[in-house]
Structures are given as structure tokens and as C-alpha cells.
Amino acid sequence: MMVYKSILRVSSKLLIPPILLFAxxxxxxxxxxxxxxxxxxxxxxxxxxxxxxxxxIDTARRVVTGWAVRLLLAGGAxxxxxxxxxxxxxxGNYLNYSVLADDALVGQHLGIFLVEFGVGSVVAAAMIxxxxxxxxxxxxPGESLPEESGPEED
Amino acid sequence: xxxxxxLIFMAVVALGLARQRNLFAVVILFGxxxxxAALLYVVMxxxxxxxxxxxxxxxxxxxxxVATLALTxxxxxxxxxxxxxxxxxxxxxxxxxxxxLDMPRYGDPSAPIHQxxxxxxxxxxxxxxxxxNIVTSVLASYRGYDxxxxxxxxxxxxxxxxxxxxxxxxxxxxxxxxxxxxxxxKTTTRKAAARKASSP
Numbered sequence: 001m002m003v004y005k006s007i008l009r010v011s012s013k014l015l016i017p018p019i020l021l022f023a024x025x026x027x028x029x030x031x032x033x034x035x036x037x038x039x040x041x042x043x044x045x046x047x048x049x050x051x052x053x054x055x056x057i058d059t060a061r062r063v064v065t066g067w068a069v070r071l072l073l074a075g076g077a078x079x080x081x082x083x084x085x086x087x088x089x090x091x092g093n094y095l096n097y098s099v100l101a102d103d104a105l106v107g108q109h110l111g112i113f114l115v116e117f118g119v120g121s122v123v124a125a126a127m128i129x130x131x132x133x134x135x136x137x138x139x140x141p142g143e144s145l146p147e148e149s150g151p152e153e154d
Numbered sequence: 155x156x157x158x159x160x161l162i163f164m165a166v167v168a169l170g171l172a173r174q175r176n177l178f179a180v181v182i183l184f185g186x187x188x189x190x191a192a193l194l195y196v197v198m199x200x201x202x203x204x205x206x207x208x209x210x211x212x213x214x215x216x217x218x219x220v221a222t223l224a225l226t227x228x229x230x231x232x233x234x235x236x237x238x239x240x241x242x243x244x245x246x247x248x249x250x251x252x253x254x255l256d257m258p259r260y261g262d263p264s265a266p267i268h269q270x271x272x273x274x275x276x277x278x279x280x281x282x283x284x285x286x287n288i289v290t291s292v293l294a295s296y297r298g299y300d301x302x303x304x305x306x307x308x309x310x311x312x313x314x315x316x317x318x319x320x321x322x323x324x325x326x327x328x329x330x331x332x333x334x335x336x337x338x339x340k341t342t343t344r345k346a347a348a349r350k351a352s353s354p
Contacts, residue, residue, distance in 0.1 A: 031285035112283070
């Protein structure tokens with residue numbers, strides 16, 4: 001999965017920063033317009049998938065290493081459920097954001113912000129993980145047969 | 155009017171999907187189908203749903219399916235005509251169409267869905283939750299528990315892929331291990347033995 005076309009390379013380099021920026025816009029502007037964590041996560045992941053399609057999976061993996069993606073995956077889920085637990089600790093119901101701050105509306109705003117951020121990071125990490133695993137499956141050494149890896153002696 | 159144009163286009167794409175044997179073309183047609191569905195949602199004023207459909211259905215799903223095609227073949231096996239599946243599909247489709255006959259008209263204010271909690275969300279969400287986008291209030295706050303479930307589903311999907319298809323190991327470690335070399339030697343000697351046996 002690697003393309004040596006200079007037009008594709010240059011245009012993808014031009015496209016990737018706006019895609020990332022648009023993902024952040026969708027993430028943090030979801031309160032006011034269409035959008036939110038799900039859409040933002042998918043758009044964010046699509047930037048890395050485009051990079052992987054043009055520059056190869058191995059190069060892309062050096063940009064987003066496996067542990068970083070897994071941290072994002074687990075961290076997002078923990079952030080979401082952690083906000084719920086914080087509501088419990090502060091004396092409300094699970095996932096009740098009103099108790100997160102002194103003012104109920106401020107608490108709701110903070111809660112929605114954190115929860116949407118958790119959703120975004122889980123979705124982005126999941127999409128990157130699934131694509132990289134599927135597309136890079138043939139590259140893994142577990143796939144290669146013993147006959148190929150050993151030198152032919154005769 | 156535009157509804158009918160989009161719906162007819164979706165039906166045409168669906169027919170093309172059913173007839174197409176090349177899986178690559180099928181994946182692209184699925185993307186077109188999803189994108190038309192997104193357009194339909196925009197026409198119906200459900201911009202959040204349209205956004206999700208365009209990003210997930212038309213965008214990421216297509217890319218993931220193309221990545222999956224790299225692991226399988228790109229041609230479908232020739233289809234065989236069987237009566238029983240055709241009967242089941244026709245019957246299910248007929249039942250589904252019969253079910254839609256009972257549905258309230260699109261946009262009907264007296265429909266059950268507009269009588270339950272929707273008025274409360276529309277009237278009170280600005281005072282109770284805050285964001286001007288009611289969809290965000292419903293998804294993240296009123297229905298936060300459901301969204302948590304969705305997030306856990308996605309998390310589980312990615313974890314499952316990681317567990318099943320294995321974590322990535324860098325190419326550097328592709329140097330054959332001692333065990334691999336031993337296996338290779340054994341197979342080459344077996345091959346040589348077989349060659350010796352076959353040539354008198």
C-alpha cells in the first residue's frame with residue numbers, strides 16, 4: 001500500500017493539515033453546530049489513513065506509534081467513564097454533569113466537553129487501529145512461512 | 155421532489171450492487187449509496203445524522219472495506235440461483251413494506267415520537283444543559299449513558315481487531331529466528347528427500 005506518485009504526495013501533504021484542523025473544529029464546535037466527537041474522530045483518523053495510503057503503512061506507523069494509539073483508545077474510554085465516576089463522587093448520579101461545577105450550566109458544559117473529547121479519541125484511535133491492522137496484516141512476520149524466512153541451502 | 159430523485163438513485167445503486175460481481179466496484183457503490191443517504195438526511199434537515207453518514211458510511215467504511223479487500227480476493231464467486239433464499243428475502247421485504255404502511259407521515263407533529271420526551275428537550279434543553287445544538291445536549295447529556303455504550307462498543311471492536319489480527323511488530327525483527335531456520339532446514343531436507351525419492 002504505497003504510491004510513488006508525486007502529485008498525490010504533494011497534494012496529500014497540502015490536504016492533511018486542513019483535515020486535522022477541520023476535525024478539531026468539528027470536535028470543539030459540536031455544541032453550536034452539527035458535529036461532535038464521533039464525526040471529529042472519524043475525520044481525524046482519515047487524515048492518518050490518507051497519509052498511510054500515500055506514504056506506506058510503515059512510515060505512518062512511525063508517525064502514530066502503536067502505544068500512542070492504544071493510549072488514545074483506552075484513555076478516551078476511561079475519560080468518558082471517569083467523568084461519570086466524578087459525578088458519583090461529587091454527589092450526583094452517574095454521568096450527571098451538573099454537579100461537576102458550582103453552576104449547573106457550567107458543569108454541563110464541562111461534562112459535555114470532556115465526554116465529547118473522550119468519544120473523539122476513542123473513535124479516532126479505533127479507526128486508525130482497524131485500518132493499520134487490516135492494511136498491514138501481510139507485513140507481519142507471523143504471516144511469513146518458514147520456507148521463506150530460512151535460506152535455501154541447495 | 156428531490157426526495158424521490160434521491161430515493162430512485164439509491165434504488166438504482168442498490169440494484170447495481172446486487173448485480174455487480176467485482177468486489178472493488180461493490181465497495182465503491184456502497185460509498186455512493188451511503189453518500190446519497192447522507193444527502194437525503196440533509197434534505198430532511200437531520201444534519202448531524204447526515205454528517206455521521208458521510209464521514210462513517212461513505213468515508214471510513216469504504217476505506218476499511220478497501221483495506222479488507224487487500225486480504226481477500228476482489229472477485230465474488232459466481233452466484234447460483236436458489237429458490238428458498240429468494241423466497242425468504244421477498245417475504246421479509248414484503249413484511250417490511252407492510253410495516254411502513256402503519257408509520258405516521260414524515261413530519262407529522264402528532265406522531266408518537268414527537269409526543270414523548272422531544273417537547274421537553276426542545277423547550278428545556280437550553281436552560282438545563284446549555285448548548286444551542288439540541289442534538290449535542292441529547293447525545294452527550296440526556297442520553298449520555300447510551301453514548302457511553304456506543305463508545306464501549308467501538309472500543310471493544312478495536313480491541314478485538316488488535317487481539318485477533320495481532321499487534322504490529324516492526325520489520326526489523328524479520329530476521330529468521332533459530333526455530334524458523336531449524337524448521338526451514340527440516341523442510342528443505344524433506345524436499346530434497348522427496349526429490350530423491352521421485353527421481354529414480
